[in-house]
Amino acid sequence: MAVQQPPSEPVYSCPNCGGPISFAHQAWQCEECGHAPRHAAD
Numbered sequence: 001m002a003v004q005q006p007p008s009e010p011v012y013s014c015p016n017c018g019g020p021i022s023f024a025h026q027a028w029q030c031e032e033c034g035h036a037p038r039h040a041a042d
C-alpha cells in the first residue's frame with residue numbers, strides 16, 4: 001500500500017515568488033517578498 005502521510009508541518013510556498021511563507025506577526029507572510037496570502041475568512 002502506498003499511502004503517504006501528510007507532513008507534521010505543512011510548508012507553504014509564496015504564489016508570487018515561490019519563497020517560503022512563515023507565520024510571523026500573527027499572520028502568514030513570505031520571507032522573500034513579504035507577500036501575505038489572504039485569510040480564508042477574508
Ligand SMILES: [Zn+2]
Pocket residue numbers: 014015016017018019030031032033034035
Ligand atoms: Zn514571495
